[in-house]
Amino acid sequence: MSPQAHIILRNVSVTFPVLSFRDRSLRSRFVRAMTLRRKAPRPHIVTALNGIDLDVRAGDRVAIVGANGAGKTTLLRVLAGIYHPTAGNIDVLGRCLSLFDLSAGFDEEATGYENIMRRGLVIGARRTEIDARRVEIAEFTELGDRLDLPLRTYSSGMMLRLIFAVATAVEGEIVLLDEWIGVGDQQFRKKARLRLDEIVARAGILVLASHDLDLIKSTCNRAILLEEGRITVSGTIEEVLARYLGAAKV
Numbered sequence: 001m002s003p004q005a006h007i008i009l010r011n012v013s014v015t016f017p018v019l020s021f022r023d024r025s026l027r028s029r030f031v032r033a034m035t036l037r038r039k040a041p042r043p044h045i046v047t048a049l050n051g052i053d054l055d056v057r058a059g060d061r062v063a064i065v066g067a068n069g070a071g072k073t074t075l076l077r078v079l080a081g082i083y084h085p086t087a088g089n090i091d092v093l094g095r096c097l098s099l100f101d102l103s104a105g106f107d108e109e110a111t112g113y114e115n116i117m118r119r120g121l122v123i124g125a126r127r128t129e130i131d132a133r134r135v136e137i138a139e140f141t142e143l144g145d146r147l148d149l150p151l152r153t154y155s156s157g158m159m160l161r162l163i164f165a166v167a168t169a170v171e172g173e174i175v176l177l178d179e180w181i182g183v184g185d186q187q188f189r190k191k192a193r194l195r196l197d198e199i200v201a202r203a204g205i206l207v208l209a210s211h212d213l214d215l216i217k218s219t220c221n222r223a224i225l226l227e228e229g230r231i232t233v234s235g236t237i238e239e240v241l242a243r244y245l246g247a248a249k250v
């Protein structure tokens with residue numbers, strides 16, 4: 001593990017241009033084509049992150065809190081390299097393990113085994129690494145021969161077992177997580193929680209976006225509050241939660 005694993009964000013913003021349904025409709029395009037109104041409609045700009053400055057160093061376990069739509073998932077996606085900032089600079093050093101966006105990489109028609117590889121590559125593992133851990137991953141799922149069947153035949157609990165087993169067989173210096181601890185049935189949940197604790201303990205850096213205050217208190221050593229895409233408070237868990245709970249009037 002590189003001791004210099006870090007995340008540095010300077011003035012990072014992410015915006016999404018969004019066309020309204022009306023502007024995107026065939027009818028509207030047809031009317032535009034048939035009339036003199038040939039000018040393309042101007043998209044509405046959604047600002048998901050706005051001028052984010054953040055320094056995270058090895059040993060930091062950072063909770064991201066905020067109301068729905070505050071920008072938590074967008075920030076995780078930026079850190080994982082899924083979204084590129086529309087403005088600002090980002091410097092992430094260390095291997096990221098992305099334990100969110102649960103369905104990314106899966107193919108309903110492919111078998112469980114094939115999906116182990118697909119999902120592994122999506123979360124940042126190398127092909128050789130997944131190959132080397134295939135048996136271990138399969139055993140962790142406890143799905144046995146069902147791993148030879150296409151994913152569309154799986155129940156949601158079986159699917160979660162697969163997702164979890166792949167995710168936790170891969171090492172990451174920087175673990176990016178949102179709240180998805182409650183996987184599967186009671187017995188698997190216990191096993192999953194133990195495995196997750198191991199991963200978090202091994203990681204140099206944890207970034208956890210969550211609404212689960214107990215999870216935050218037991219896992220993190222600092223926090224940031226996001227409000228409408230901006231960091232409004234950064235500090236200890238107590239400081240940030242006090243402000244968050246005050247603002248949320250919980």
Ligand SMILES: Nc1ncnc2c1ncn2[C@@H]1O[C@H](COP(=O)(O)OP(=O)(O)OP(=O)(O)O)[C@@H](O)[C@H]1O
Pocket residue numbers: 016018046047048066067068069070071072073074075
């Ligand atoms: N692909 C997208 N296109 C347009 N707007 C988006 C897109 N992704 C996110 N947004 C907008 O960006 C803002 C932040 O969304 P984000 O998903 O990061 O919030 P969040 O804090 O994770 O919310 P939640 O707690 O509900 O999961 C919201 O206003 C959302 O509507």
